[in-house]
Amino acid sequence: MVGIPTTFWCENASEQWLDLMVLDLKSINLPLSVLTALFSLIAPETAEADPMQCIDRSFVVDSNDPEMTDHLCAMATEVRGKLEACGLTQSRPLTIEMVDKVSHPMGDCLAYFDCEYDLVRVTDPASYKDLMGEDASYASLPVMVTLRALLTHEITHAFLTQAAGDRPVPMVDQEYAAAAMELEFMEEKWRKALINANPVSFPPREGLIDIWIYAFSPRKFAVNAWQHFSLAENGCSLIRKIVGGQKSFYKEVRPELQ
Numbered sequence: 001m002v003g004i005p006t007t008f009w010c011e012n013a014s015e016q017w018l019d020l021m022v023l024d025l026k027s028i029n030l031p032l033s034v035l036t037a038l039f040s041l042i043a044p045e046t047a048e049a050d051p052m053q054c055i056d057r058s059f060v061v062d063s064n065d066p067e068m069t070d071h072l073c074a075m076a077t078e079v080r081g082k083l084e085a086c087g088l089t090q091s092r093p094l095t096i097e098m099v100d101k102v103s104h105p106m107g108d109c110l111a112y113f114d115c116e117y118d119l120v121r122v123t124d125p126a127s128y129k130d131l132m133g134e135d136a137s138y139a140s141l142p143v144m145v146t147l148r149a150l151l152t153h154e155i156t157h158a159f160l161t162q163a164a165g166d167r168p169v170p171m172v173d174q175e176y177a178a179a180a181m182e183l184e185f186m187e188e189k190w191r192k193a194l195i196n197a198n199p200v201s202f203p204p205r206e207g208l209i210d211i212w213i214y215a216f217s218p219r220k221f222a223v224n225a226w227q228h229f230s231l232a233e234n235g236c237s238l239i240r241k242i243v244g245g246q247k248s249f250y251k252e253v254r255p256e257l258q
């Protein structure tokens with residue numbers, strides 16, 4: 001039986017969104033037994049090897065493949081170095097698990113972050129082709145580029161959660177930061193490939209940084225987020241403001257965005 005995460009992100013490869021479904025189920029106060037049963041269905045087909053502490057002791061990696069464990073340790077340290085520049089700092093160790101598949105009641109996930117356990121799960125690159133189906137934009141990337149993008153995205157969720165302390169960060173702000181970091185730290189040619197596959201109008205409008213757009217078209221949301229982030233007046237200073245709660249795209253607190 002798994003615990004019930006207070007916040008849950010499930011990055012799906014297709015143009016399908018799972019997170020809101022989970023949060024909606026929670027918000028309508030389903031009985032605890034139903035919620036527990038639902039979350040117990042989020043079943044990772046886990047690696048059997050013991051988790052390994054990376055040389056960088058801020059990360060623990062759980063993977064069956066020693067070479068992949070080394071890759072994940074190195075990637076996590078490198079990603080953290082980049083995120084720190086944007087105020088996304090780590091305050092607790094993070095566990096990264098590589099699994100064959102993460103099953104969810106609504107479908108299969110590529111990756112997710114569970115804030116209750118400081119745990120990131122990513123699926124094995126060998127599964128990407130099957131999981132991505134018709135999402136040609138990501139399917140065209142080398143699998144290790146996709147793995148790195150997924151890891152950057154989930155570690156951003158983790159460090160934003162940690163850096164914000166006890167302050168809950170609105171989901172739209174979480175997804176904005178994760179998408180912006182994912183694309184910012186991707187090699188330019190791959191970022192361009194994703195942008196070309198999911199074009200959005202320019203200049204980006206803040207009103208379109210919206211959780212419903214993320215719900216229906218996460219790829220376009222990501223491109224719009226990165227284009228907004230990359231404007232000279234935004235960048236890491238904006239991410240730092242999200243961390244500190246001085247900036248938000250959540251329409252409940254910024255009705256002028258509607």
Ligand SMILES: [Zn+2]
Nearest residue numbers: 009011175178
């Ligand atoms: Zn996300």
